[in-house]
Amino acid sequence: MPHDLPKAYEPGAIEARWAEFWVNEKLFSAPNPEPGDSRPRFSLLLPPPNVTGRLHMGHMLNQTQMDIIVRWHRMRGFLTLWLPGTDHASIATQMMVERQLATEKKRRQDLGRDAFIERVWCWKRHYGGAILEQMKRLGASVDWDREYFTLDENLSRAVREAFVRLYEEGLIYRGKYIVNWCPRCGTAISDLEVKHEEAPGKLYEIRYPVVGSDEFITVATTRPETMLGDTAVAVNEKDERYKHLHGKKVRLPLMNREIPIITDEVAQPEFGTGAVKITPSHDANDFEAGLRHNLPQIDVMDERAKMNSNAGPYAGLDRSEARDRVLNDLREQGFLVAEKDYTVALAKCDRCGTVVEPRLSLQWFLKVEPLAKRAIEVVEKGYIHFKPENYKQIYLNWMCNIHDWCISRQLWWGERIPAWCCLDCGETIVARDSPSQCTKCSSGRLEQDPDVLDTWFSSGQLPFTALGWPEATADLAAFYPTSLLITGFDILFLWVARGMIMLSCWFMSPPHRPLAEGEKPLDSEAVLRESVPFREVYIHALVRDADRQKMSKTKGNVLDPIEVIEKYGTDATRFTLASMSSPGTDIAFNPSRTEGYRAFANKIWNAARFMFMNVDRIGSGGVANGSFKSSKGISGFAPVALEDRWILSRFNRVAGGVDTALRAYRFDDAARAIYDFFWGELCDWYIELIKPRLLAEGEADGKSARASCANLVLLFEASLRLLHPIMPFITEEIWHAIYDGEPPLRSIALAAYPQIDSGQVDGVAENDISILQDVIINIRNLRAELKVEQKVKVPVQIYAADSAIRTLIQQNQGAIERLANVDSIAFSEKSLANLAGARGTTRFDVLLIYEKKIDAAVERERLRKDLDRYEKEISNGQRQLQNEQFLAKAPKQVVEGIRKRAEELEILIRTTRSKLDGL
């Protein structure tokens, strides 16, 4: 670091340089673990961003938290792996490319499947790395050597393997069921990809004429267009109103079809008219009812939600046009008897917002029950621990009510389902590799299932597939289960629960768990415990904008992390996110806060500049040698003066506090503790206190100056290590400078993380310094009240009953004089407390000797206010002290505290009164 540093910290160039350095030096590549390596392991998976993705604030929060935890572990000596990769994100990516095609006025069908997929690969090669490049800029200390893409050949093979095994176990089946169908995307989606919304709508009542009578039966529906596919009307068996109609038929209006009246539980007498139309092809409940009663299924729409030929005269109409026409016709023909305002529940595609159509179609499903059972057990037994803990219950509730998972998608981009259909005999063949002939009829005319797998089905396997499953790889042995997962609750069910926990517990248990040669199978208790994808899940909050609004493109309130970074620096942005990561609430990201942390970076920068301006005197280089290895306290720090003992003690306590905070994922506490220490103690007091020694010239003080320089560098070096996980860039920069560009390690990230050394904690020094701070602050207060000009030095009188305090003040007279701008200190024989213009605590009083009169009116008001407060407080205190129950029940410390405070208050009240009288 050159000595003519800019006065203001400029993060841009520095951060870019280190980001590149970390990647190029492969600093964070986890070594291939040796069998004998007994270091504790720490591994975690980066939730893979979509290849199509651009970094947003949520990513940055997520990655900042992970990076803090990862760097912290690495510095504490863990063998650490943070595994990055990207997700092919079948539906999202396909949409992206289709949108691009649309600008060329083309559809994917115009290209054909192969050409379209090639186009996506092209696109992926071109734009796919963007988000990872952005991650590098954040300083994410991932292992770039192990980076994967979910369609890499080894991962694809693993996913096919998993599919085949599940199929062979009878857990994957194919069937025609009602699924959520997005007419715009043209594919089935799972229930978790559907968002429910409420919207004002209508409840229509339609009467169906009963065959062979003049009667009508009136049904209620919010979706009249589906009546074209009705195959029954249901009433409740117990419903007296309809008992006489059991077994009869109705004539379906518009379609002129006779359909039966059935009795079924779906019809609830209290709702609407108590009679419900049954459309098995367009409603999940009706589908079930249809199966119970053997009803025909009449599908009246196509895959784009246009009416098909089954809809008779309505064929070709879009579903909403069809609704209007049906209603019109019903109205004209007198079948529509009521239209009531009604709040309808709309199901929308999570991706594109199109209203989902329940649609009967042939799909692949995963039978989740046996997998869910394990997924419940591992959480109940505490093998996976949720943080915050309330997610455990949310998870369990959900997992207990889980439905079978539709895993096929009618998309082109993705992991193709490894199933083939024999064009001759219709046999379905599920195989790891493309079969050459039908297993049943030996025909060679086989066609692969056109569908691809739900992305979450493959990404749910990443904890084990990304480590090498189904092979017994060294990585799998060394790093599975991973230690931690940090993610947002938005993908808790989609990815964490239904994906990773369910699939990992299944495939990392016997018989699927691969065993290395000579490895003993797990005992029964360990089977479950070791099958989990991660031992802990930390769920982080959502990042909102400064007005607590969800960031969204449509609202235009999306904050681009890269822009924030360019303005304030990565370190400041990371620090903002860390300091706002308190549990329970969302994060309202306010750049004014980031501005404050940029100032913090600047403060550190300038403290470093100051240090380097003085450290010359004893030569740079070697001062801090060895201390970077000290994981306890600061090794080599040799206290000479009181403030040395104090700052060493404070450093240790802060290190202890940070450790506690990070263990509990209290990033905010950790950040605050370091901030307060660095700025409020190291800069505001320690540096100010040692300045005279640091700047001292001449032989007499030379030794002391050298010692304080050495201590300052050691302190600084250790403080940088403490801060490094949160602010990696500036700490790296200054750390290298401390070693004059020749550090003992390639990076501060490889140095030891400071831990508390209780031997370096010094309560006496902390207490003494706090008295001196009180003295100085009281004098500063007086100066401000008396409006003493900044430059004028003033003599003070101090009274202290305790001789130890007098000694302390005498010994540190120079410091007081400098920091409070005092030119002499005289001790008074008697208390000064009663004098107007004096201040103090129970331990001492100070009085300024200054001719300027205080403003009596202002002073009187201030004193009155104080007096009020004191009197209120003392009356509270005395009431408590007179209360026998309080004395009997409250802890001794509390009673003692209040008693002491009451004594203090009595003095304060007395002196305040006499000051008032004096005025």
Add this chain to the structure above:
RNA sequence: GGGCGGUUAGCUCAGUUGGUUAGAGCGCCUGCCUUACAAGCAGGAGGUCGCAGGUUCGAGUCCUGCACUGCCCACCA
């Protein structure tokens, strides 16, 4: 329809298992270009902790109800 959060200074948020005087940053006011830092230094104003009850010697903290607000889940026509 179930469930979960939030409500503390003008703004954004901390506040451990109930315990002496409820904190920080930003903003605001006053004074300082004090040789590391004006992105700074020193000092200051500003809060009946959403409302109403209850438990307790003692409640921002625990309990009940209410209000406002955000979110998750849910096949009710």
